[in-house]
Amino acid sequence: MPQRLADLDANATEPLRPEARAAAIAALDLAGNPSSVHAEGRAARHLLEGAREHMAAALGIRPAQVHFTAGGTEANATAIAGLAHGRRVLVSATEHDAVRRAVADATILPVDGEGRLSLAALAEALADGASPALVCLMLANNETGTIQPIAEAAALCRRHGALLHVDAVQGPGRIPLGPALAVADTMALSAHKAGGAKGAGALLVLGEAVPAPLVRGGGQERGLRGGTEPLPAIAAMAAAIAAAEAWRQTGGAERLGRLKARIAAGVAAIPGVTIIAAGAGTLPNTLSLALTGAAAATQVMALDLAGIAVSAGAACSSGKVGESHVLAAMGLGPLAGQAIRVSLPWTATEAEVDAFLAAYAAMAARLARKAA
Amino acid sequence: MKVVVAMSGGVDSSVVAALMAEAGHEVIGITLQLYDHGAAVGKKGACCAGQDIHDARRVADTLGIAHYVLDMEARFRAAVIQDFADSYARGETPIPCVRCNQRLKFADLLDVARDLGAEALATGHYARLIDAKDGPALAVAEDRARDQSYFLFATRREDLGFLRFPLGDMTKDAVRANAARLALPVAAKPDSQDICFVPSGSYADLVAKLRPEAAREGEFVTEDGRVLGTHRGLARYTVGQAKGLGAASRDGDERMHVLRLEAGTRRIVVGPRASLGQQALTAGEVNWLIAPPQAPLACTAKLRARETPSPAEVRWDGRIAHVTMEKPATAAPGQAAVFYDGARVLGGGFIRAAA
Numbered sequence: 218m219p220q221r222l223a224d225l226d227a228n229a230t231e232p233l234r235p236e237a238r239a240a241a242i243a244a245l246d247l248a249g250n251p252s253s254v255h256a257e258g259r260a261a262r263h264l265l266e267g268a269r270e271h272m273a274a275a276l277g278i279r280p281a282q283v284h285f286t287a288g289g290t291e292a293n294a295t296a297i298a299g300l301a302h303g304r305r306v307l308v309s310a311t312e313h314d315a316v317r318r319a320v321a322d323a324t325i326l327p328v329d330g331e332g333r334l335s336l337a338a339l340a341e342a343l344a345d346g347a348s349p350a351l352v353c354l355m356l357a358n359n360e361t362g363t364i365q366p367i368a369e370a371a372a373l374c375r376r377h378g379a380l381l382h383v384d385a386v387q388g389p390g391r392i393p394l395g396p397a398l399a400v401a402d403t404m405a406l407s408a409h410k411a412g413g414a415k416g417a418g419a420l421l422v423l424g425e426a427v428p429a430p431l432v433r434g435g436g437q438e439r440g441l442r443g444g445t446e447p448l449p450a451i452a453a454m455a456a457a458i459a460a461a462e463a464w465r466q467t468g469g470a471e472r473l474g475r476l477k478a479r480i481a482a483g484v485a486a487i488p489g490v491t492i493i494a495a496g497a498g499t500l501p502n503t504l505s506l507a508l509t510g511a512a513a514a515t516q517v518m519a520l521d522l523a524g525i526a527v528s529a530g531a532a533c534s535s536g537k538v539g540e541s542h543v544l545a546a547m548g549l550g551p552l553a554g555q556a557i558r559v560s561l562p563w564t565a566t567e568a569e570v571d572a573f574l575a576a577y578a579a580m581a582a583r584l585a586r587k588a589a
Numbered sequence: 590m591k592v593v594v595a596m597s598g599g600v601d602s603s604v605v606a607a608l609m610a611e612a613g614h615e616v617i618g619i620t621l622q623l624y625d626h627g628a629a630v631g632k633k634g635a636c637c638a639g640q641d642i643h644d645a646r647r648v649a650d651t652l653g654i655a656h657y658v659l660d661m662e663a664r665f666r667a668a669v670i671q672d673f674a675d676s677y678a679r680g681e682t683p684i685p686c687v688r689c690n691q692r693l694k695f696a697d698l699l700d701v702a703r704d705l706g707a708e709a710l711a712t713g714h715y716a717r718l719i720d721a722k723d724g725p726a727l728a729v730a731e732d733r734a735r736d737q738s739y740f741l742f743a744t745r746r747e748d749l750g751f752l753r754f755p756l757g758d759m760t761k762d763a764v765r766a767n768a769a770r771l772a773l774p775v776a777a778k779p780d781s782q783d784i785c786f787v788p789s790g791s792y793a794d795l796v797a798k799l800r801p802e803a804a805r806e807g808e809f810v811t812e813d814g815r816v817l818g819t820h821r822g823l824a825r826y827t828v829g830q831a832k833g834l835g836a837a838s839r840d841g842d843e844r845m846h847v848l849r850l851e852a853g854t855r856r857i858v859v860g861p862r863a864s865l866g867q868q869a870l871t872a873g874e875v876n877w878l879i880a881p882p883q884a885p886l887a888c889t890a891k892l893r894a895r896e897t898p899s900p901a902e903v904r905w906d907g908r909i910a911h912v913t914m915e916k917p918a919t920a921a922p923g924q925a926a927v928f929y930d931g932a933r934v935l936g937g938g939f940i941r942a943a944a
Contacts, residue, residue, distance in 0.1 A: 518617075518705055519704065519706075521655065522655060522706075583704075583706065587704065
């Protein structure tokens with residue numbers, strides 16, 4: 218296979234941060250089970266609680282609010298299924314499947330053309346129902362980068378006695394989590410989306426409402442998630458979140474933003490290119506690019522063959538590129554099937570961006586020649 | 590050469606990908622996801638992709654080649670499955686594999702291959718592409734028992750030069766030997782059976798869901814209009830069929846065969862074997878793999894997948910092929926009439942119901 222030139226699919230998974238690698242390797246050599254009473258167990262528990270405190274400090278919350286899970290999907294599922302008892306579940310139309318499919322009968326709330334939740338629709342839905350609601354709104358969208366009006370949605374939720382769950386897996390290292398942490402009842406985070414290892418996530422319980430567990434087992438994680446904690450993945454997660462947040466605040470986010478602007482400027486002159494959600498506040502690393510007339514799947518394949526990793530739609534476990542429910546919900550029509558997502562990792566370089574621009578321009582020219 | 594290989598997850602296309610890679614080509618494996626496997630087998634929780642896509646990816650990863658899964662579910666549903674049900678509702682016997690080749694593999698997939706800058710599209714079909722003096726030509730496979738040229742008649746002539754059928758010169762045993770030699774994960778996988786999108790085998794249930802009228806009961810009648818019994822829906826019968834006719838399987842001592850299906854009245858006309866054969870038939874949606882003949886064409890014609898071609902003459906009026914068989918033959922509307930000159934495929938069309 219040809220040489221790999223640029224991995225611009227960070228929203229699928231971020232490259233491992235060195236702090237996370239070091240923490241995981243150190244934890245691998247710790248034999249104890251954090252639940253055991255002996256010295257080995259105490260050492261393991263010390264590591265686990267240290268990780269919890271480290272992560273909580275990085276996020277500005279209390280350690281007791283952090284509950285480790287096996288990943289972002291499980292954190293979302295636990296929060297939503299675990300809080301849904303007696304509550305209607307309202308989810309925005311562009312939520313990830315981890316949220317949309319957490320319960321079977323969620324009500325879908327519409328978004329505008331930029332992918333932002335319709336606050337009017339939310340207010341109407343909250344006012345309509347007899348039973349209290351659980352509202353699920355992501356911090357920022359994985360495909361378009363669109364940042365949701367969390368504060369406004371939270372105010373509506375408070376007014377109607379509804380709970381707010383925020384899927385913030387795309388946030389760390391990119392945008393501040395503080396405003397959402399201040400108003401959400403629960404929040405889901407993923408380790409590997411922040412430069413940690415796959416296999417850990419966290420459910421932050423920020424308000425009074427405590428979800429019922431999905432996995433009871435031995436009652437670990439304050440009864441919210443049974444099962445022996447995967448220490449290497451958890452240690453790596455705490456290190457990654459802390460490192461990502463520090464990196465963001467010391468120029469990292471601005472650097473990503475400049476690289477993203479370089480891409481936007483680079484594709485501006487190519488006929489048929491549309492930047493999706495250009496009018497919304499978006500993640501500094503995420504750019505959704507539509508190329509009129511070119512199937513998203515073809516673009517992803519063509520770029521992959523040219524050594525560039527990007528994505529389209531949501532990756533199904535079968536590997537097929539399905540149609541994007543996110544872009545369809547935004548009312549983009551045919552363009553919904555013609556957009557790719559470029560998401561810059563924390564390691565992104567100008568050289569990678571330029572390699573992408575060259576490959577993208579060549580692909581667009583070839584597809585345009587064929588259409589002519 | 591940069592080549593796209595259509596990988597189904599079966600032994601044949603896996604061997605094609607492996608041989609192409611072994612020959613030093615840049616191979617791009619593509620698997621079409623044609624239907625939701627979980628829904629097709631009616632098993633809750635079964636993966637939407639099923640074992641075949643899993644196998645195709647395993648083979649590609651083993652070979653170290655790029656591999657992609659294309660979502661063609663909507664296209665397949667409209668262009669193949671719905672067409673399959675509609676055809677039964679018209680009293681025909683469809684060939685979904687021809688539609689899939691014509692409308693997906695050698696249309697959409699071929700476009701994708703060109704979009705990716707590939708120089709060829711290779712598949713695991715058993716057929717040969719030969720150099721004739723008028724350009725690339727389609728011919729029957731070396732292994733006649735496996736020959737699939739009948740299912741490929743609708744391939745556009747201008748695309749033949751872009752296609753590769755590397756198994757056309759090989760026997761199935763040789764293909765399996767290659768799979769074993771190359772240690773492919775699918776080397777021991779059994780051949781696929783029947784219609785891919787009805788793995789449970791009950792295609793009539795699927796047709797009934799899409800076109801309920803094709804599953805509605807009706808009368809078996811003789812050629813002179815006597816009612817012999819009740820049939821279980823047009824979709825369960827095909828011209829020439831003698832089994833499963835129930836009370837209509839005999840008229841006195843005479844064994845009955847399905848002569849034709851009448852969609853309008855939902856009647857199925859049965860009669861003795863002697864009434865079955867016909868010499869004249871017409872075919873529509875004709876595709877020529879030679880310059881369309883201006884004069885009557887002496888050739889052989891194959892009217893169903895499992896028969897050898899028989900002498901015929903074809904007159905082409907610019908729209909319809911008028912076929913005259915030398916000897917009476919069974920012709921089921923919806924099946925293909927494919928024309929051959931020796932090993933070479935000249936063209937073909939879909940058999941139409943007699944007016």
